Amino acid sequence: PPLRHPVPTHPAYIPEPPSTPGSPATGYQRYSSSPQPNQNQPQTSQYFWPGVGMAGLGVNDATAQIGMQLGHSAVAAGQEYMQKNFGSLIPRTISVKHHFNVSNSYVLHKLQVVLFPWIHKPWGRRKASTGAERQYNNPYQQPQNFLPPRQDINSPDLYIPTMAIITYVLVNGLQQGLQGGFKPQVLGELFSMSLFVIFCDLCFIKLGCFLLSIPSSDSLTMVDLIAYAGYKFVG
Structure with missing residues (x-):
């Protein structure tokens, strides 16, 4: 014969938990099964914070305007100082x-x-x-x-003179390294000597312009002179 599951003859009873002094007076409802959809669920209370403006912070409109004017004045003073x-x-x-x-x-x-x-x-x-x-x-x-x-x-440009000076320093350092007399200080000395040579060229040009009473021109700037003086390191 087919097997049958036993059927309980007494309804299931779930005991209520004992009440404690700190528990609410209304208690709570226990469900033996899931609650029905049409049952009213307890409404949760919602709190809304009112909009807080400048007045709510204790600052009136006149004080806010004065603060904004002071901020603009400080920014303008900083820009004028930088310029x-x-x-x-x-x-x-x-x-x-x-x-x-x-x-x-x-x-x-x-x-x-x-x-x-x-x-x-x-x-x-x-x-x-x-x-x-x-x-x-x-x-x-x-x-x-x-x-x-x-x-x-x-x-005139500064790219070729810059690369020429760097190449000159590295090649001389490599040559001294092949001869066994390389030191790290050699690179700094060669670079400083290169800058000193360019500085001497600029001083010589300025002295010649002063002695010959040649006025300075906007078409030839100091950067142009540095570029022209640096081309000597290409050869």
């Missing part, structure tokens, strides 16, 4: 960026001009024709509106 003390450095930074605006094609042709100058002509520098062209070609344009080295082979 007064460090504003002169901005054109120099732009000029340095202008002299590093090079390309691979420019470097190759410039090295050819430096090593074989007698086969190159003309030597005049080019200027941008319109303001829109200057802004499009070079955002770091110089005040005299010369084209950057990338677009003018006659424009």
Whole structure:
């Protein structure tokens, strides 16, 4: 015969937990099964914080306006101080960026001009024709509106002199290392000597301009002179 599960003859009874002094007076309801969907669930209380404005923080509108005016005045004073003390450095930074605006094609042709100058002509520098062209070609344009080295082979740059000095220092250090007399101080001494040679060239040029009463020109800046003096390390 088929097996049958035993059926309980007495209803199941779940005893209520004993009440404690700290338990609420209303107690709670225990379900022997899941509660019915139509039964009302206890509503949870929600709390809303009212919007807190400046008045709620103890600051009235007049005080807030005074604080904002003081903040604007402090920012304006800081900008004026920076422009007064460090504003002169901005054109120099732009000029340095202008002299590093090079390309691979420019470097190759410039090295050819430096090593074989007698086969190159003309030597005049080019200027941008319109303001829109200057802004499009070079955002770091110089005040005299010369084209950057990338677009003018006659424009002086700082990339080739910098790489030439570094190469000169490393090659001399390698040569001394092959001879067994290399020391770490040699690199610093060679680099310092290179900068000193460029400084002497600049002093000689300035002295010659002073003795010959040659006025300074905006078309030839100190950065240009440094670039021209650094080309000697290419050879």
